[in-house]
Structure formats: C-alpha cells, structure tokens
Amino acid sequence: MQLIVTKLSVGLWAASYIKGTVQAFGPTKNHPFVLGLPTGATVIDMYAVLRAFVQERLLSFQHIVTFNMDEYIGIPADHPQSYHSYMRQHLFDAVHMPPEHAFIPDGQATDLHAQCQQYENTIARMGGIDLFIGGIGRNGHIAFNEPGTPFHSRTHVQTLSPSTREANARFFLNDISRVPQQAITVGIGTILDAKELLFIANGVQKAAAVSHLISQEPTVDWPLTALKLHPHASLLVDLDACVLLSGDVKTQLDQAREQNPLADQWTVEVK
Numbered sequence: 001m002q003l004i005v006t007k008l009s010v011g012l013w014a015a016s017y018i019k020g021t022v023q024a025f026g027p028t029k030n031h032p033f034v035l036g037l038p039t040g041a042t043v044i045d046m047y048a049v050l051r052a053f054v055q056e057r058l059l060s061f062q063h064i065v066t067f068n069m070d071e072y073i074g075i076p077a078d079h080p081q082s083y084h085s086y087m088r089q090h091l092f093d094a095v096h097m098p099p100e101h102a103f104i105p106d107g108q109a110t111d112l113h114a115q116c117q118q119y120e121n122t123i124a125r126m127g128g129i130d131l132f133i134g135g136i137g138r139n140g141h142i143a144f145n146e147p148g149t150p151f152h153s154r155t156h157v158q159t160l161s162p163s164t165r166e167a168n169a170r171f172f173l174n175d176i177s178r179v180p181q182q183a184i185t186v187g188i189g190t191i192l193d194a195k196e197l198l199f200i201a202n203g204v205q206k207a208a209a210v211s212h213l214i215s216q217e218p219t220v221d222w223p224l225t226a227l228k229l230h231p232h233a234s235l236l237v238d239l240d241a242c243v244l245l246s247g248d249v250k251t252q253l254d255q256a257r258e259q260n261p262l263a264d265q266w267t268v269e270v271k
C-alpha cells in the first residue's frame, strides 16, 4: 500500500486523480468507468473540484457509473442528511449524471437483505468497481464497516457504533438521538474486490486511525487495515493526519521531506 502525503488539499489531489484515471480508461457507452464513492466532510472539496472540472468541460460523467458506499436506514432519501441528498447536492445535480448510472443503497427498502444482495448483483453486472474512493472513520471504519466486521463481508445491514453516531451527530444538529442506528453498507470484501482503492483522511482527528493502519498488521479491530491486503491501494492524507505516525514509515516520510522540502507531496511504501 502507498501512503501519499500532500501539502495541498486532499480534495484537489483526489479529484485530479479521478480525472486522470477516467481519461486514461477512456470510457464509452458500452464500456463505462465504474467509480465507487463515499460521503462525509473529508470529500466535500473533492466533489467541488469534480464539479468545476465538469463545468470547464475537462471531465464528463456521461460514461461513468457510480456506486455509493453506504446509506442510512430509517431516514427518507429526501432527508437533508441522507446520502442520496448529499450526492445530489455535491455531485449528481451539477454534473448531469444520468440517473440510471448512479447507484446508492436504498435504506428504505422493505426487504433490506434483498436490497443488499441486489446491490452486490448490480456491481457485478457492471463488471465490478474500477476505482473505489473512500473516507475513514475516527474508529477506523471504512464505509460503515465497524470494528469487528469480517474482511470477507459483502453489502449488509450494519448497526452503527456509539462512536460513529457521536462523530456523525455534527450533521444532525449535534443531537445523537437524531443519528440513525443502522445503515446499509458495502462490505469490506466488496471494497477489496475493486480494481483500485484510494482512501482519504485529513485532519488530526484521523491521525490515530492513520497511525493504526500504518503500524498494524491487518486486523478486524481496525477495518481500514484491510486496505493493506489490496494489491493497488493508496491512502491519501494531509500533514495533520500524520502527526501520530511512528516507526519506519515516519522515518521514511521525514527523510523524503528533508530531501525534497519544496515538493507538494511525498509517497511512502507501506507494508
């Protein structure tokens, strides 16, 4: 796995990476690019840059199919804090996304387990995910896979941990009782099946999770450590998210910064 440390905005970096990857792929009607997408505060800037790229005609979503990682159960799709609303607001409405190209789990489905199976089937029907972008939770969750979730898990109903609900209360008027108790999430196995992974973390509040990923063997106690099992995974971070790094990776990062202090980014191979 690669650790990419950028001095600039992680959003700008990630959006530029998506644009370059999509352009290199050359999607067509019959061979669309399949992009896995997250929600959350970390990626708000990434979506703003993607919208700007589309406005400037540097990128088109016409032949991109998207799969979101997760959605709350218990709030309607038009609730302002649903991930359906988030995606409409931050991406879909502005990039003229063909509605039949945008997939988000339906947290209101009457049969949630059938919905999970159907989500997996739809991903498979589209040929799998080419690039999965993700954020990470403070407790190391990826999508809504909480600590303890098996690495082979597929799309499932997840009960949210108190710490995740507390972290997400900021989107629900700081009232934890308003944060849904459950969500539909792609599984860790679903994420690991993607051809490439780019996960993003910024700010000191993510530093503990980042340091666990860097220093630990893969363990279900820290779901993000599953990224180490993927042959083509990167974690993109800012300097604040690196403040708790230690050991070889910290040494290598310090050396890279010393050798090239004016660079915008440094990359360290993580085992």
Ligand code: GLP
Binding pocket: 038, 039, 040, 041, 042, 043, 069, 070, 134, 135, 136, 137, 138, 142, 143, 144, 164, 168
């Ligand atoms: C949420 C989402 C995740 C997201 C993470 C980080 O709970 N389910 O997909 O990556 O937490 O969110 P944020 O970027 O707001 O810190």
